[in-house]
Amino acid sequence: MNTSAICPKxxxxxGILSQRWTGLIIYQLLNGSQRFCSLESSIGISGRLLSxxxxxxxxxxxxxxxxxxxxxxxxxxxxxxxxxxxxxxxxEIEKWSQAWIKEQDL
Amino acid sequence: MNTSAICPKxxxxxGILSQRWTGLIIYQLLNGSQRFCSLESSIGISGRLLSxxxxxxxxxxxxxxxxxxxxxxxxxxxxxxxxxxxxxxxxEIEKWSQAWIKEQDL
DNA sequence: CAACCAACTTACTTTATGTAAGTAATTATA
DNA sequence: TATAATTACTTACATAAAGTAAGTTGGTTG
Numbered sequence: 201m202n203t204s205a206i207c208p209k210x211x212x213x214x215g216i217l218s219q220r221w222t223g224l225i226i227y228q229l230l231n232g233s234q235r236f237c238s239l240e241s242s243i244g245i246s247g248r249l250l251s252x253x254x255x256x257x258x259x260x261x262x263x264x265x266x267x268x269x270x271x272x273x274x275x276x277x278x279x280x281x282x283x284x285x286x287x288x289x290x291x292e293i294e295k296w297s298q299a300w301i302k303e304q305d306l
Numbered sequence: 307m308n309t310s311a312i313c314p315k316x317x318x319x320x321g322i323l324s325q326r327w328t329g330l331i332i333y334q335l336l337n338g339s340q341r342f343c344s345l346e347s348s349i350g351i352s353g354r355l356l357s358x359x360x361x362x363x364x365x366x367x368x369x370x371x372x373x374x375x376x377x378x379x380x381x382x383x384x385x386x387x388x389x390x391x392x393x394x395x396x397x398e399i400e401k402w403s404q405a406w407i408k409e410q411d412l
Numbered sequence: 413c414a415a416c417c418a419a420c421t422t423a424c425t426t427t428a429t430g431t432a433a434g435t436a437a438t439t440a441t442a
Numbered sequence: 443t444a445t446a447a448t449t450a451c452t453t454a455c456a457t458a459a460a461g462t463a464a465g466t467t468g469g470t471t472g
Contacts (some may be wrong), residue, residue: 206349208412213403214329219427223320224312236450243312246430251451260411265316272438275450282406289398296395297319300388305366306314315457342419352461357420381419392453414472421466430460433452440447 203287216260221245221253226283227290229263262286322366324368332389333396335369339384368392379385 217223224243229235234242240250254277257263262283270273279286325328330349334340340348346356360383363369368389376382385392 206333207386207400207403209407210333210400211330212407212412213399214333216325216330217399218324223324224317227312227316227320228311237448240450246432247451248431248453249429252429268337272449281342281412285402287408289402292398293319293323294313294316296391297315300391301315301318306318343417346419351465353420354422354462355460358460378418416471417469419467421464423464424462426459426461428457430457431455433454435452436450438448440445442443442445 216262219251219253219256222257223290224255225250225257225292226262226279226286229277229279229283230290233266234277235274239277243297258281274285311379317329320335322368322369325359325362327355328363329396331356331359332368332392334384335383335385335389336396337392339372339382341382363389 221243224245225239228239228242236247236250236254237263240246240247240304254263254265260282261280264278264280266278268276276291312360319388326368327349330351331345334345334348342353342356344359345351345360346353351359364371367386369384370384372382372384374382
């Protein structure tokens with residue numbers, strides 16, 4: 201019946217990307233490190249989910265959370281090496297969307 | 307507050323890819339057209355969701371549903387031109403997953 | 413005729429997501 | 443100085459999406 205099983209690594213990667221918001225978070229962080237509230241407003245995610253996703257992505261080793269103990273404390277999120285290597289993939293999505301998503305699809 | 311709004315076309319494309327199963331369906335169809343039950347067993351999705359996703363993807367113009375009026379009738383799903391152009395993107399995911407997903411991440 | 417297969421659909425449960433409000437620490441404003 | 447605002451969250455609750463299992467229709471095989 202089944203033609204060919206899917207590679208588990210591919211499935212895993214797809215699983216990360218196919219969680220709502222993760223792609224947009226990574227995409228935003230390609231512009232450099234950002235703070236919680238900045239991500240929150242630029243991608244339109246709620247604090248509840250952003251907090252959840254950032255924890256997940258940190259555990260996957262895709263992003264890094266840095267605390268700057270100034271007053272007031274500043275917390276910045278940025279891509280790790282592993283996260284940065286997602287750039288070509290993001291660029292492909294960008295290219296495809298420019299070529300194939302039409303105004304009326306929005 | 308917000309650094310830069312995200313392009314709506316990019317967001318839309320990400321929305322398609324970030325729905326569970328769509329990426330895997332497209333990936334499987336890169337191997338050529340396939341029948342419902344074949345997709346069902348190769349990617350491990352339930353009939354209920356496969357049916358839903360195939361309808362969505364057909365509406366987005368990414369896949370095509372063809373009915374062959376033989377006896378018994380045969381129905382095949384395949385990628386349209388728009389769908390086929392997702393190949394480079396899928397290959398990028400494949401490459402990234404091979405390079406960065408480790409055994410212990412699975 | 414009973415069991416089987418393909419391609420679904422329906423009913424129901426569980427999980428994920430969305431929304432709104434709350435919190436603690438600090439800072440700005442009237 | 444009291445009030446309001448900001449950042450980075452968390453908690454509680456409602457709704458939407460996904461998972462599970464069984465049922466349906468049309469045709470086939472033993």
